[in-house]
Amino acid sequence: MSLLPLEDALAKVDGGIAPLPAEQISVAEAVGRVLAEDVAARLTQPPSAVSSMDGYAVCSSDLQTQPRTLTRVGESQAGGPFEGTLQSGQCVRIFTGAPLPAGADAVIMQEDTDVDGDQVTFKEVAFDGKFVRRAGLDFSKGDVLVKAGQLLTARDIGLLCAMNVPWVKVYRKPRVAILATGDELVMPGEAVRESQIISSNSLMVAAMVTAMGGVPINLGIAGDTEESLRATLAGLNGADILITSGGVSVGEYDLVRNVLGEEGLDIDFWRIAIKPGKPFMFGKIGEIPAMGLPGNPVSAYVTAFIFLRAALKKMQGLPFEQDKPMKALLGAGVPVNGIRQEYMRAVFSHDDQGRLVATPYDKQDSSMLGNLAHCEGFIIRPVNGEALQAGSETDVIYVNDSLLSV
Template sequence: MIPVAEARARILAGVVPLPAEQVALTEALGRVLAEDVAARLTHPPLAVSAMDGWAVRTADIQALPVELRRIGSAPAGQPFPGTLGPGDAVRIFTGGALPDGADTVVVQEDCDDLGESVRVKDGSGPGRWVRPAGQDFAAGVVGFKAGRRLGVRDLSLAAAMNVPWLKVRRRPRVAILATGDEIVMPGDTLAPGQIVSSNALAIAALVKTLGGEPLDLGIARDEATALSQALDGARGADLLVTCGGASVGEHDLVRKVLGDRGLDLGFWKIAMRPGKPLMFGRLDGMPVLGLPGNPVSSLVCALLFLRPLLLALLGLQAEPRFIRAVAGTDLPANDGREDYLRATLAPGPDGMPVATPFPKQDSGMLSRLAWADGLVLRARHAPAAPAGTVVEVLPLDDV
């Protein structure tokens, strides 16, 4: 058995981000930028008003109140064509271009509209309520760096920068194959001894959440020919994930069938709990990750190994990000396998969260994983630790 960190390092070794593709801005939500994005215009393109009011010259409002001539208006998108001279004022609205000659805006609440003129009762110096040209960004300024996953606010800024198309990383195509005579799809009739398959659906959901494209290869029975035929569906994928069948039982045929097809086995079995029977290798250059058949082990291993691999293919930070918390209960000494305890997280009195593992950590209890907020990491051979000890936790809020 190899340590978790070594297993992850082997999986990530040599991984390069997938090629870029161009997508419309409307299709870019959640995608990862493959190149920097620069503004194609200056915003605002010229000085504009930040409020509804009157565009005036500061020199004309030194002594208040003062009455000024109304010479026009400047709604947004309809600039005033002339120039303000001494004693002139232009009615202006939010977003309207500041007329030539004006250097400040007086809000309408501080004025009396007299029709042909305006009485200014209050005001201030140059630049008041004026948004200067380029206040937000200038043409050519980089708004986003490559490697950013685009969110709602990013799309808004890209649109404002007049960028209709973006270069993003291609979505990783992940072939997912569940194996086992004992599993059936949710909703199917269960024969004696059968169970409902949850692994492939959970892995597909994780792949989709991370920005990948899951390819469901179905359920392969525990028979070499059927398994080999199912694996044909992985052609063209960037990654193959199998669920179950990689252990040492006589019905665990995944390793053998993949080996017959030329699998270059990197490792098999890691020193962790849950998830000891994890397999990794390459088949004609394609990474192959064999997850355990146990649903809890499968999903925990997916978080620790599949997630980093997918992020690396997208050009993102791949290492899992742990947070610090305090143990909400006493922790027993650990053995030679790195342990990941399903736990709840609650606010602590000093700002650090309190992580409380469930009393029973049986890997057959999928409900505990669904209810958990994070996984408390217990290092190999960690000594017993009392409640209040600072621990590392892998949050589950993004899955």
């Protein structure tokens, strides 16, 4: 069976994934969520002219020369404005954020005054608008300031609050069912017999799902029998996507494709031209998308990094896309590449000219979680790429487990 090129596989997964419905939540819970509709300001900010300094509100025509002494006739605080109208020859004590009194058009900082009772001598001239925040300086009622498809940051939450928006519509969090397969697997902390290994893939993928804004549903470990796999799949109800780990290669006990086929799985493709991660499967069980990750942990991570992250983005209203690669210099040579696009684990540094340098690990075995956990990114080697010496330019991508790009 031929290997499906990566770009073709990405296009097929993109076509099989759809954004989830929207839900309304409190703005206090909305950080890290993606807006499903535009949001307009419900008020003007500031609603009227306010002071940007602690000082005195004045008529600028009174202070065209200095020094000049005016009579203080009141005070304006945020929440306690001066109710009268300022006349020529008068001033009002004012504090930052307080409304500018009627008749005033400027503020002089308190540091530029001398005060004697209600007589205030000004040592600075004034002009119309000095230290004044005009009404609507930030935004006006009806302005669309936060748009559909936007991933909400802490700054956006502050803006939404200032807009007087208590609720927002966001795309629902994806519910991701995760199933590990294999008689050889045991959970962390359990007794490990000879020929058994710790199940790391399912919890690693669950952690990625959480970091990407989804809700992982751990279905546990299915043994290498049809009965065990069917029983474990009973927990699939209510999930938006199924992720399996292991059981999709050509081995004698690889039952996932057969059992899921009996459950209604329609396989779109199986086996792709990437390294590590060739035995990757994508299809649907009814209307639920299903991804089959390889059993080797690095292969499972790389395929989840490429396909699952993009799928979770789209399900939450973001574009189905990869983080953009960047250029770096190789810190060590790399050999000729074969017919699969390779993702080599690497550490990054900078040379004395500030250029990014990517140094691959000597060992790239797909079972080695140690250098996967400590790597900072991947060197992307193209199909049939020629051997490169240290110092050559190459494409790299940072490892990033969250919705936000590095």
